[in-house]
Structure formats: structure tokens, C-alpha cells
Amino acid sequence: MPSVRRVAHAFLERQGLTTVFGNPGSNELPFLAGLPAGFRYVLGLHEGAVVAMADGFAQASGRPVLVNLHAASGSGNALGALTNAVAARTPLVLLAGQQVRPAVGPEANLASVDAPALMKPLVGWAAEPACAEDVPRALAQAVFEARLQRRPAYLSVPYDDWSAEVGENAAAVLDRRVERAGVPDQAQGRRLVERVSAARRPVLVLGGDIDAEGLFDDAVRLAERLEAPVWAAPSLFRLPFPNRHPRFRGVLPAGIAPACAAFEGHDLVLVLGAPVFRYHEHLPGRYLPEGTRLVQVTSDASAAARAPVGEALVADPAAVIALLLRSAPASARPAGPYRPVPEPLTAEGPGLHPEQVFAALRDALPRDTAYVVESTSTNAAWWRQMDLRRPGSYYFPAAGGLGFGLPGAVGVAMARPDRPVAAVVGDGSANYGITALWTAARHRVPLTVVLLRNGTYGALRWFGGLLGVPDAPGLDIPGLDFTRVAEGYGVPARHVEDAGELRAALAEHTDGPRLLQVDTALTTPS
Incomplete structure (x- = not known):
């Protein structure tokens, strides 16, 4: 009979999670034993750095990444860096070691008491399997949850589980595939096209998801087709549009009142791939100018639900951009040249500006x-x-x-x-x-x-x-x-x-x- 560890390694290999970022402790060693030859373990010297490295790797590769953490202490050290991964919607799979099962209840040293609760509410999903037999399925769920939600998922596994033998059903996870599609239906697409077509002065607000989902060039085509100015969403973590493009207006101010002022004169604000909005400075005011409508398109259902203003369509921004590109007439005016870069300022005192x-x-x-x-x-x-x-x-x-x-x-x-x-x-x-x-x-x-x-x-x-x-x-x-x-x-x-x-x-x-x-x-x- 295969062991939990053997099935887990095989599953991770099939899913492409063969680069592991970590800083191991004693609880993690049984999982790391016998890693297949194709795996690469990237050691970091502190869990905050480990999670940040994995965050950068996952964003740049566009794939989920496995992070190996040590019980409660290592998980706690990772929490600060984890806030960035959550906000960037990075699909990290956090796999933490737990004490052996008989030692968890008595709270032996290195036992993580209520391990899933430690990581909530940051992660999108957190669990500790009820028995060793469930570890392969739970690991698969962690990978799929991270991928589907585009948010870190956390799994705590008692280290004696890895050597346990599992029955033939455990290998069923090896052939699993979970995918997601988010194309608007005919009525939703028609309403959106009518909204955009009827706008006299639309403005686009693009979020980091546009770059993360490979839509950078498509966003340029859409802005030029609509002849619309473009703002990057506030609290920007990825650049979704060329910053010297003639239609780019900059990063939207991260305050309610100045953001509202930026929308003056526009009858439609179309937000693609961003929350509405991640404000920072507390500068209260109206959310939108009088007569301005806002429509948000995002694959993040939570972001759509918590927005304080506007309509929202939970859909794949790629499908929506493709729909709008098909429906919008070609622009009669060229975009024009990119804006020149000004001469750099110089410092009056010591040091460079x-x-x-x-x-x-x-x-x-x-x-x-x-x-x-x-x-x-x-x-x-x-x-x-x-x-x-x-x-x-x-x-x-x-x-x-x-x-x-x-x-x-x-x-x-x-x-x-x-x-x-x-x-x-x-x-x-x-x-x-x-x-x-x-x-x-x-x-x-x-x-x-x-x-x-x-x-x-x-x-x-x-x-x-x-x-x-x-x-x-x-x-x-x-x-x-x-x-x-x-x-x-x-x-x-x-x-x-x-x-x-x-x-x-x-x-x-x-x-x-x-x-x-x-x-x-x-x-x-x-």
C-alpha cells in the first residue's frame, strides 16, 4: 500500500508544484523525506522572506506555489508577508507541519492548537485533516482552492500522517482536474455592451488582475477602441497599462474625495480586475460625482460583494474585454505618441534625487x-x-x-x-x-x-x-x-x-x- 507521503508527492508533481519555498522545522521533515528528483527546495532564512519569495514566484509564473511552514511559530512568522499575497490574490499553498496526533490534544511542544484558526481570516481556506487517510484529498483541495479562489490556502498535517498507509481510493486524486470559466451569459453581455455603448465619456479603471491574468495588451486595445482615459486602481501592486501611454492618467488617488474628483465629467466608470476601491488615506466625500455610474467586472466574488457603490459583474475580465472589443467600433483617431519623460529633478543637498x-x-x-x-x-x-x-x-x-x-x-x-x-x-x-x-x-x-x-x-x-x-x-x-x-x-x-x-x-x-x-x-x- 502506498504511503500518504508518496501519494502527496505524486499529486504535487502532476500539478506542477515542484518548487517548494520553505524554512523547515522538525514537524516538516517527514514530508520532505524522499522528495522526487524533479523537486527543488528553496530555503529561506525567515518565513516572512519565504512567503514573499513564493509570492513573487507565483505572480511571475502565473502558477500556484507550495510553501512549507513550521507549525504555529513558522506560520505566525509568515502572517505579515501573507497579507500582501492575499491582497495580490496570489495562489499560494501553505503546507504546515503539526505535532503527531496523540500530542496535539495535550498541547505538547510544537503542537499548533487549532491550526486552521491561526491563519483565518487571511487565507481563503484552511484545514487540518481529521485522519491520515484524508490527507491526499485535503492536499488536493488546498491546491484547487488556491487556484480557484486565487488566494492562499493553508493545510496543517500531523507529521505522523505522512508515513501512514492509505487505501486504493487515495490515488484517485492523481487524476483530478478542477477548472473555472466565467463568461457572461447573453443577457449579461448585452446589458454591459449597452451600458458602455451609451456612455458619452467613459473612463476605465484597471486593477492588478489585468496584468496578472495576461490582459495588459488587450487593455491597451480596449482603451484605444473606446477612446477612454485610463486610471490604474489605487493601492497598485501590478501595472495594468503602459504608464506613458497618451490615455494613461496615472494611479487613482487612494482617498474617497480625490478619487471622486478624478471622475468628474465622466458618465461611466468601468472597473476591470480591481476592487472598488482599496482606499488608503481617509479623505471622506462622495463616492462618485452626480450622474456618474460605476460598473465593476471582477473574477473576485468577495470584492464584488463588499464594494460600497456601483453594479458588479462577477466574470472573467478576459471574456468581458473580448466582448467589448468585438462590439465597439474601431476608433477613428490614433492614440498618439507616448508622453516624453521629463528631465529628472536634482537634489539640493547631499545625495541623489x-x-x-x-x-x-x-x-x-x-x-x-x-x-x-x-x-x-x-x-x-x-x-x-x-x-x-x-x-x-x-x-x-x-x-x-x-x-x-x-x-x-x-x-x-x-x-x-x-x-x-x-x-x-x-x-x-x-x-x-x-x-x-x-x-x-x-x-x-x-x-x-x-x-x-x-x-x-x-x-x-x-x-x-x-x-x-x-x-x-x-x-x-x-x-x-x-x-x-x-x-x-x-x-x-x-x-x-x-x-x-x-x-x-x-x-x-x-x-x-x-x-x-x-x-x-x-x-x-x-
Whole structure:
């Protein structure tokens, strides 16, 4: 009779979940025993970095990824990074070790008491099988739940289950397939087409799902066909539209009142692949201008249900975009040239202005570079200088949780070895995921890390002004030298002091990871 472990390994192999990100403990070792030759275990030195690496890998590859966590302690360490994966709708399968079954009730050391409850409400599904015989089926459900919901799923398995023998029914999971289709029916499609056709001045709001689902180029065609301006949804984690396209208006303000102001003069707001809306700053007001209607199209039923305004259609955005492209007449006016990039601002004091850094990235790195960004205080400078015209060019921590940037970039680079990848991180955020440098070094990941050092939590300083708290303590972090930290983890690093030196360093060829530290002036997100 086969063991639970053998059936589980075979199922994961058939599902393509052969790259495992993890930081194992004793409870996890029985699952890891005898991994088939085609599996790859990617070790991270902290569970936050592990989940962020897996998040980046899954987003860049478009496939579910297995994450191996240690009981309650490892699962707890992963929670902060998990918030970003949830907001990005990343299909992670979190597999955690549990004490042997007889030890769970007495709460022996390393027993996770009520393990599924620990991860709720973040994950879309969480369970611990009632018996060893149910482990293969439950593992299959975790994979399918993650894929169907596009949200992390969590399974806790007592470690004595892996060696248990199972009957012939357990192998039935090997041939399972679960798929989802979301095409609007005829009446729904007709109503939507009539709404869009009747609009005199429609505006599109595109979310990160557009890029995640491979609809970047289709969104460009739709905007040009409708002759509609385009906003990216607030709290942007993936870029769904070329940011210098003549119809692009930028990232929608993350406050109710300014977002409403952005819709003035438009009779229809068509939201594709985004919640309505992930506001941040509390700036109350009307949701929409008088006379403006909003229609949301999303495959995320929860996002549709919780929206505070507008109509919603839970459907595959790809099917809806295809429908609108078929029904809308060809535009008589060309889109026009892409907007030019302005000259970068320069700093008055010591250090480079972040715009000078981003201009150097734009000019020196290949046009198809994928950027993983976690430097929130330089947000305005970033969008002023970058010219991103390709799908999969931009990744950002979806829930705003620091610690995604460095490990997320490692995951993206591992998933897309065919594409240059650069991490752009601030000195404040770098500390949250710094251990990912060790993984990058061990796997010779071709990654450029550009670390902007300004010695403070710049975004918090800006928020202090918004909230009327100018004197909050704990906002400065002087004395950090990331070149020495990086070298300790095995990553070559150097400190560059001017724009010319930065451009020259970026132009150098490298076949592994590298870190460039740049001192920058303090700027604000907007």
C-alpha cells in the first residue's frame, strides 16, 4: 500500500508544484523525506522572506506555489508577508507541519492548537485533516482552492500522517482536474455592451488582475477602441497599462474625495480586475460625482460583494474585454505618441534625487526589465521617470506590508530567468526581508538590487504631516551600511555616490545577484 507521503508527492508533481519555498522545522521533515528528483527546495532564512519569495514566484509564473511552514511559530512568522499575497490574490499553498496526533490534544511542544484558526481570516481556506487517510484529498483541495479562489490556502498535517498507509481510493486524486470559466451569459453581455455603448465619456479603471491574468495588451486595445482615459486602481501592486501611454492618467488617488474628483465629467466608470476601491488615506466625500455610474467586472466574488457603490459583474475580465472589443467600433483617431519623460529633478543637498536614480535605471537597464519596488516615499518620483510598456514590468507589496521587495524580487527572478529583474527598495523596508539575499546568493539568482538609503522612514514622515503628528519618535534609522550586510550574505555590493557612477555600475554585466547602495534625498510619495 502506498504511503500518504508518496501519494502527496505524486499529486504535487502532476500539478506542477515542484518548487517548494520553505524554512523547515522538525514537524516538516517527514514530508520532505524522499522528495522526487524533479523537486527543488528553496530555503529561506525567515518565513516572512519565504512567503514573499513564493509570492513573487507565483505572480511571475502565473502558477500556484507550495510553501512549507513550521507549525504555529513558522506560520505566525509568515502572517505579515501573507497579507500582501492575499491582497495580490496570489495562489499560494501553505503546507504546515503539526505535532503527531496523540500530542496535539495535550498541547505538547510544537503542537499548533487549532491550526486552521491561526491563519483565518487571511487565507481563503484552511484545514487540518481529521485522519491520515484524508490527507491526499485535503492536499488536493488546498491546491484547487488556491487556484480557484486565487488566494492562499493553508493545510496543517500531523507529521505522523505522512508515513501512514492509505487505501486504493487515495490515488484517485492523481487524476483530478478542477477548472473555472466565467463568461457572461447573453443577457449579461448585452446589458454591459449597452451600458458602455451609451456612455458619452467613459473612463476605465484597471486593477492588478489585468496584468496578472495576461490582459495588459488587450487593455491597451480596449482603451484605444473606446477612446477612454485610463486610471490604474489605487493601492497598485501590478501595472495594468503602459504608464506613458497618451490615455494613461496615472494611479487613482487612494482617498474617497480625490478619487471622486478624478471622475468628474465622466458618465461611466468601468472597473476591470480591481476592487472598488482599496482606499488608503481617509479623505471622506462622495463616492462618485452626480450622474456618474460605476460598473465593476471582477473574477473576485468577495470584492464584488463588499464594494460600497456601483453594479458588479462577477466574470472573467478576459471574456468581458473580448466582448467589448468585438462590439465597439474601431476608433477613428490614433492614440498618439507616448508622453516624453521629463528631465529628472536634482537634489539640493547631499545625495541623489530619487528621480536621478530612476532615470539611470530607465536608461541603463534593458527595456524589458521587471521591477519589484518597495520604496514608498519615492512613489511620485518613480512614476515621473519610468517608462514601462510591457506586461509583468511592475510588482509592489499589495497590502503595503514591508518585507516583500527583496524576497519578492528573488522569487520573480527565479520564475522568469528569461527576463532581467531589478529590486528597488528603501533602507527602511530592506531590513524586513534582508535574509533573502542569502537565498539569492545560494541560487546565483540574476538580480540587481538598488537600495535607496535616506536614513529615515520617509513615507511615515509624510503620513505624520497628514495626520498632524510631526514629532513621532522612531522614524530615523541612521548608520546602516547594506553593502557590508550584503557581502556577509554572499552578495557582491558597492556604494555609488553619483549618477554617472550609478549608470556605469548598472551597465556592467553580472550573472548573479548584486547590490548597489545609493544615498538619496528625502522625498514624499505624492
